[in-house]
Amino acid sequence: MKSRLRLAILTSTLLAGAAHAQDVTLTIESWRNDDLTIWQQTIIPAFEAANPGIKVVFAPTAPAEYNAVLNSKLDAGSAGDLITCRPFDASLELYNKGHLADLSGLASMANFSDVAKSAWQTDDGSATFCVPMASVIHGFIYNADAFAELGIEVPTTEAEFFAALDKIKADGTYIPMAMGTNDQWEAATMGYNNIGPNYWKGEEGRKALIAGEQKLTDEPWVAPYRQLAKWKDYLGDGFEAQTYPDSQNLFTLGRAAIYPAGSWEISGFNTQAAFKMGAFPPPVAAAGDTCYISDHTDIALGMNAKSANADAAKTFLEWVGSPEFATLYANALPGFFSLNSTPVEMADPLAQEFVGWRAKCQSTIRSTYQILSRGTPNLENETWNASANVIRGTETPEDAAKRLQDGLASWYEPQK
Structure with missing residues (x-):
């Protein structure tokens, strides 16, 4: 047994x-x-x-x-x-x-x-x-309470966008826009590649650049830098030394009204911000223009x-x-x-706003990610630096574009 x-x-x-x-x-x-x-x-x-x-x-x-x-x-x-x-x-x-x-x-x-x-x-x-x-979508997250308090409508055109920034700045309660240039990458990612697709027409321009049919010194590629150069007046004191976490904190603490964003911020902002938030896509040049978004x-x-x-x-x-x-x-x-x-x-309602832009705007990806950053100098990293310099005012849009084009042409055959 x-x-x-x-x-x-x-x-x-x-x-x-x-x-x-x-x-x-x-x-x-x-x-x-x-x-x-x-x-x-x-x-x-x-x-x-x-x-x-x-x-x-x-x-x-x-x-x-x-x-x-x-x-x-x-x-x-x-x-x-x-x-x-x-x-x-x-x-x-x-x-x-x-x-x-x-x-x-x-x-x-x-x-x-x-x-x-x-x-x-x-x-x-x-x-x-x-x-x-998954993909992430670029645009702008805003403090909806601040917009209501100041009587600001959500901007859809560049003129409305800068009018809103001017109104926020004149009131003085909020920093108009929370972004720094210390870490550089956000100047390109949430700056240049956020607003740029409206200028180079998304995939049309991105593929033309890869094919060598457009250059970084062409107007659709220089124009976004001209807009970035105007951002300097709205970023608050000391933005040059401001890190990415600093910018996140300025916005979620309610000290800034607008945040140039990637949709990856939604989860964190939902837990940290005590105010109502909304989002809008990169404003177009004129009412009725086709809008393009970085849906990366x-x-x-x-x-x-x-x-x-x-x-x-x-x-x-x-x-x-x-x-x-x-x-x-x-x-x-x-x-x-x-x-x-x-x-x-x-x-999530904020996520719904972002993803809803797919229905009305043309989607593209970040311009530097496919093929164009395989050589030295690396176009992605150089775009970080150029975008930060332009916002700081230490490099003109034209000089930045020429530097990037010269670097790309030095190793990428279709651009030579």
């Missing part, structure tokens, strides 16, 4: 051990360290509930360190199974080095348009190496080509490409808008 009991216990222990051994743990590499709680509490539990036996660990790195840390891990063979992908060249380089697997065969890829997939494909479109997750393909998820858990990783990626994930992710992170072809209903 005791022998049978010992055998039963041994058998059950072995079976439990075998079942446990079948569990696979997937690790996700990401730069989105501020999303950790959302992944742990919302996204991963939803997947694990439907896929028993697959565990998922979200293991982010600080954004500024992500590229270097990820590359080191990949070279050392210690990177996670799933790799969060930045758009275009950074991820393309990983694919070309053999670090990212070709995911073209995933069934869920059918849920994405060619435009959505283009940020994570080879130049010829023959391989897609990351599943698209921002984030995707790929698979480490050397993952020991490829089948489980593909199961997770198929789920990431599903309408279920799209709805879950977009509402857990308002401001990161689904690239899935299935429409997603947004619960």
Whole structure:
């Protein structure tokens, strides 16, 4: 009897051990360290509930360190199974080095348009190496209480925009616009590439620049700098030394009326701002003009080509490409808008405003991200510096444009 009991216990222990051994743990590499709680509490539990036996660990790195840390891990063979992908060249380089697997065969890829997939494909479109997750949209977030207090209507044209800034400045209660130039990148990202598409007509101009049919010294590319040069008078004292977090705080504390924004700010601003907020797209030159928005393909998820858990990783990626994930992710992170072809209903009112611009404006992506920043000098980084200089008044729009064009022409054949 005791022998049978010992055998039963041994058998059950072995079976439990075998079942446990079948569990696979997937690790996700990401730069989105501020999303950790959302992944742990919302996204991963939803997947694990439907896929028993697959565990998922979200293991982010600080954004500024992500590229270097990820590359080191990949070279050392210690990177996670799933790799969060930045758009275009950074991820393309990983694919070309053999670090990212070709995911073209995933069934869920059918849920994405060619435009959505283009940020994570080879130049010829023959391989897609990351599943698209979300885009971010650029525009302006404003303090709706301040606008009501000062009797300001939401501007739709450039003339109305500057009239609003003048009125805010004359009143003196609020800094008209919260943006600094210390960190440089926001001057380009929320400045130049925010307002620029209205001048170069979105994809038309961006593709013409890649083809060498337009130059950065042409009027559609210089004109946005002329507008940025006028921003200097509305950014408040000491904007030159103002960091990105400083600008966020000035706005959420109610000290500034307008914030040149990316939609990724929505979640944080919702928790920090005690006033009602609204948003408007980059104002057009004249009433009735076609509007263009930077609706930038921002984030995707790929698979480490050397993952020991490829089948489980593909199961997770198929789920990431599903309408279920799209709805879950977009509402857990308002401001990161689904690239899935299935429409997603947004619960957050500010996110609804941003995504609603897709219906009335033409979408494009940041002008420097595809192909044009592969050489030295790097056009993306140079645009950061040029935009900050123009706003500070240390470089004219024309000189900045010429410097960028000369740099691009020095290595990019179609621009020579």
